Amino acid sequence: MWQPRGRELGAIKSALFALCLVPFAHLVWGVAYDALGANPVEAVTHSTGWWTLFLLCATLGVTPLRRATGANWLLKLRRMLGLYAFFYAALHFLTYIWLDQWFDLAAIAADVLKRPYITVGFTAFLLLIPLAATSTDAMQRRLGRSWQRVHRFIYLIAVFGVLHFWWLVKRDVTEPALFALVLAGLLGARLYWLLRRLARVTRAAVATSSG
Amino acid sequence: MPMLIRTTSDVAPSQITPKSVYLRRRAFLERAIAMGLVLPLLPAQALAVGARKLSGRPGPFSASEKQTPYKDVTTYNNFYEFGTGKDEPAIYAPKMKTRPWAVTVDGEVKRGGVFGIEDLLKLAPMQDRVYRHRCVEAWSMVIPWVGYPLAELIKRVEPTGRAKYVAFTTKLDPETMVGTRLPLLDWPYVEGLRLDEAMHPLTLLTFGLYGELLPNQNGAPVRVVVPWKYGFKSAKSIVRVTFTEQQPKTAWNEAAPNEYGFYSNVNPNVDHPRWSQARERRIGEDGFFTPKRKTLMFNGYANQVAELYAGMDLKKFF
Numbered sequence: 001m002w003q004p005r006g007r008e009l010g011a012i013k014s015a016l017f018a019l020c021l022v023p024f025a026h027l028v029w030g031v032a033y034d035a036l037g038a039n040p041v042e043a044v045t046h047s048t049g050w051w052t053l054f055l056l057c058a059t060l061g062v063t064p065l066r067r068a069t070g071a072n073w074l075l076k077l078r079r080m081l082g083l084y085a086f087f088y089a090a091l092h093f094l095t096y097i098w099l100d101q102w103f104d105l106a107a108i109a110a111d112v113l114k115r116p117y118i119t120v121g122f123t124a125f126l127l128l129i130p131l132a133a134t135s136t137d138a139m140q141r142r143l144g145r146s147w148q149r150v151h152r153f154i155y156l157i158a159v160f161g162v163l164h165f166w167w168l169v170k171r172d173v174t175e176p177a178l179f180a181l182v183l184a185g186l187l188g189a190r191l192y193w194l195l196r197r198l199a200r201v202t203r204a205a206v207a208t209s210s211g
Numbered sequence: 212m213p214m215l216i217r218t219t220s221d222v223a224p225s226q227i228t229p230k231s232v233y234l235r236r237r238a239f240l241e242r243a244i245a246m247g248l249v250l251p252l253l254p255a256q257a258l259a260v261g262a263r264k265l266s267g268r269p270g271p272f273s274a275s276e277k278q279t280p281y282k283d284v285t286t287y288n289n290f291y292e293f294g295t296g297k298d299e300p301a302i303y304a305p306k307m308k309t310r311p312w313a314v315t316v317d318g319e320v321k322r323g324g325v326f327g328i329e330d331l332l333k334l335a336p337m338q339d340r341v342y343r344h345r346c347v348e349a350w351s352m353v354i355p356w357v358g359y360p361l362a363e364l365i366k367r368v369e370p371t372g373r374a375k376y377v378a379f380t381t382k383l384d385p386e387t388m389v390g391t392r393l394p395l396l397d398w399p400y401v402e403g404l405r406l407d408e409a410m411h412p413l414t415l416l417t418f419g420l421y422g423e424l425l426p427n428q429n430g431a432p433v434r435v436v437v438p439w440k441y442g443f444k445s446a447k448s449i450v451r452v453t454f455t456e457q458q459p460k461t462a463w464n465e466a467a468p469n470e471y472g473f474y475s476n477v478n479p480n481v482d483h484p485r486w487s488q489a490r491e492r493r494i495g496e497d498g499f500f501t502p503k504r505k506t507l508m509f510n511g512y513a514n515q516v517a518e519l520y521a522g523m524d525l526k527k528f529f
Contacts, residue, residue, distance in 0.1 A: 031499065037286070037287060037297070037298065038282075038283035038286060038287035038297070038494045038495065039287060039297070039350060039492065039494055040498055040499065041492065041498060041499065042350075042492075099499060100503075102502035102503070104502075107487065107489070107490075110487070111486075111487065114482075115484075115485055115486065116485075117485060167485070168485065170295075170348070171291070171295065171395045171396065171466065171467075172291075172295040172393070172395055174393075
């Protein structure tokens with residue numbers, strides 16, 4: 001399997017960095033030129049939310065893709081994808097508290113407490129913050145084994161994200177259902193590996209005790 | 212993983228013909244038709260399509276607020292028959308044929324029957340009415356409609372003593388109404404009013420907006436507009452008006468009874484289970500640099516309609 005070297009990997013990373021900025025650039029351009037339709041705040045909210053979910057799925061897709069293809073270098077892109085998911089989630093959150101609610105804390109609190117789709121969305125965003133904060137090499141070294149445990153929260157975050165989308169649509173659940181399907185595949189792959197490993201461990205244990 | 216690229220619209224704003232240009236095109240066509248050049252070449256249908264002028268005398272109850280731009284009124288629509296995207300009705304609805312068009316009036320009436328759209332257009336004098344329009348999704352517009360009170364039609368068909376409600380059925384044409392291929396709602400779309408609500412002078416049988424016949428995405432060729440209720444109560448592209456003794460089964464109420472009541476009066480004090488109804492975003496005005504505005508009881512028409520609901524618990528009958 002082809003593995004990029006230092007400079008090639010740098011180029012790939014730069015390209016991915018620029019690519020992930022395209023939706024943001026599109027929104028900035030759309031706001032500046034009034035090209036986001038009749039309800040630009042809604043357009044920004046939907047777009048940032050959609051790209052958050054997309055990038056969460058992309059982040060979760062790295063490991064299955066790496067295992068399927070043997071392209072281990074893909075792992076080196078995962079942090080950037082995860083941080084971009086956080087970037088769009090933060091924009092989404094900012095759009096909500098600023099442009100939608102105008103920092104009306106009472107209304108925001110009522111939303112978070114009373115409306116399940118906002119409760120799960122808000123929780124997902126809160127959970128994402130420690131993951132972004134511990135994404136550096138230094139933090140990874142400092143946390144050691146517990147780093148992975150912390151970062152497994154991404155499974156829950158992604159599930160909450162899809163629920164957030166599903167519960168807010170009025171009637172047409174096509175898009176949330178597509179995300180749910182993709183996420184089910186990505187999490188299902190991990191469940192499959194886990195069960196297989198358990199079976200192997202059990203077999204080994206049985207073999208040891210009977211031998 | 213395949214990249215899902217999502218575009219907000221298939222048509223770039225730069226590709227949309229400015230109104231001034233397409234108005235010239237229409238003028239050219241009209242001249243050409245007058246000269247007998249185009250007439251033999253076009254099917255009759257093509258001539259009926261396109262916005263014809265429709266104006267009325269200034270009517271009562273008009274709001275003096277700033278009107279929502281024509282472009283927003285005609286490109287940001289909820290008309291699920293043509294898809295759930297706000298931009299989809301403007302893309303798909305133009306293919307719907309609105310001539311010939313007939314509206315069946317039946318049920319508990321003495322003089323029901325089938326009304327051709329041309330007869331309905333002439334049934335009573337047209338009025339211009341600028342109404343606030345509040346969507347259940349917490350956005351709003353101010354739209355200059357053209358029509359006459361629905362009561363004009365109701366009086367002519369003479370409801371019987373048993374008539375308590377009026378149901379409006381929207382056209383169902385799966386060929387052009389691509390949204391109806393999905394079971395999003397129980398098609399055809401049915402909405403309804405209590406008879407006294409339907410008879411209220413604010414309730415408008417509507418044929419036009421901004422001085423022209425309704426664009427298809429806004430409910431051509433005939434719809435009702437009930438400005439003190441959430442927008443979905445104002446049925447579009449009506450083909451049947453049925454007078455009933457029992458409360459009719461209405462589309463959104465049937466789909467999610469805990470979220471969309473039969474009455475669905477605009478009420479800032481009764482939230483939708485999933486979002487607040489206390490504020491609204493006025494399309495074209497409340498954007499990036501202004502907060503949402505407060506929603507008014509009965510969408511600001513409390514003086515006209517509050518008495519219809521005297522003694523009713525509006526939290527229960529939401």
